[in-house]
Amino acid sequence: MVTTYSISDLAREFDLTPRAMRFYEDMGLLQPARSGPGGRQRVYSGRDRTRLKLTLRAKRLGLSLQDAKALIDMYDSPRDTGAQLQRFMQVLAGHRSQLEAQLAELQATLNEITEHEQEARALLDKLQSQSPKRRSPARKKNPG
Structure with a gap:
């Protein structure tokens, strides 16, 4: 059945x-x-x-549905397995290249964020070291 x-x-x-x-x-x-x-x-x-x-x-x-369909349809056809695998490798290589480019862009953005954080931290430290230290409030003496 x-x-x-x-x-x-x-x-x-x-x-x-x-x-x-x-x-x-x-x-x-x-x-x-x-x-x-x-x-x-x-x-x-x-x-x-x-x-x-x-x-x-x-x-x-991360493949598109069109790429997925093309690859899956290849396995439904009576074509040579070698050609199917070569096409699959081409699709994967293209996708890998795209992801590596995105990863490089993300890494560049993260590096830029790190630089801005370091600059802001240095400025903040400088401002805090220049400001007069606060005095602790005077204590009231108990009359007594």
């Missing part, structure tokens, strides 16, 4: 909303069969479950 899943089954398993599932379907990432009156009920196969799992993995890697 072939295992099938409802939209709520997969949404619950992968912590998604049914709306997100329908979005992935609209993007062509999932292709559930239809059943029931007017074909309103979606029936997902094991293949759909695997495609959803791969889609979410690609999202965690």
Whole structure:
């Protein structure tokens, strides 16, 4: 017997909303069969479950849904595995390059923040050392 899943089954398993599932379907990432009156009920196969799992993995890697779909579709086609892996490596290399550029920008920003903090701290220390020291309030003597 072939295992099938409802939209709520997969949404619950992968912590998604049914709306997100329908979005992935609209993007062509999932292709559930239809059943029931007017074909309103979606029936997902094991293949759909695997495609959803791969889609979410690609999202965690930061790939676009279009890139995820292109890669996942390659595995559905009868093409050479070598070409598929080369394409996957190209996508990963491009994404790595983009993330490394973002990381460099973030590091430059953090360095700039550190410089500003050091300058502000030095100015604050200078101001505090120049200001007259506060005298402690005079104590009242008890008449007595």
